[in-house]
Amino acid sequence: xxxxxxxxxxxxxxxxxxxxxxxxxxxxxxxxxxxxxxxxxxxxxxxxxxxxxxxxxxxxxxxxxxxxxxxxxxxxxxxxxxxxxxxxxxxxxxxxxxxxxxxxxxxxxxxxxxxxxxxxxxxxxxxxxxxxx
Numbered sequence: 001x002x003x004x005x006x007x008x009x010x011x012x013x014x015x016x017x018x019x020x021x022x023x024x025x026x027x028x029x030x031x032x033x034x035x036x037x038x039x040x041x042x043x044x045x046x047x048x049x050x051x052x053x054x055x056x057x058x059x060x061x062x063x064x065x066x067x068x069x070x071x072x073x074x075x076x077x078x079x080x081x082x083x084x085x086x087x088x089x090x091x092x093x094x095x096x097x098x099x100x101x102x103x104x105x106x107x108x109x110x111x112x113x114x115x116x117x118x119x120x121x122x123x124x125x126x127x128x129x130x131x132x133x
Contacts, residue, residue, distance in 0.1 A: 003056040008049050015046045023096075040106050044071045044113025052121075060125070064118040071110035078102040 019042035022035065048067040055063065077085070079102045088094035099106070 040109035041113040044110040068114045
């Protein structure tokens, strides 16, 4: 199996745009399920898509496993509050990538954010292989 990198790059850009929107001033101050959790779900989806671009021949399960492990590792890194890593978190990019504080609910969001594209991709490749036969 090999993935079409330009398609996945476009999906990354769309996912990033939606994710940044959830963190924008328009959404700040809004409360509710989507405003609270959508950004974390989209962040993990973006990680999944980045792994698809970086390793286009990996199996669906391998991409999902590594994307989930990476996402969890970033969340667990938030338990480390040393000055050097907090100074990185204080930058815009560092804050978006590393986050600020550990929340167990983020682990659930990351699982959803990886499982959803895994499911969509598995259905796409299943239907594609059936149409080719």
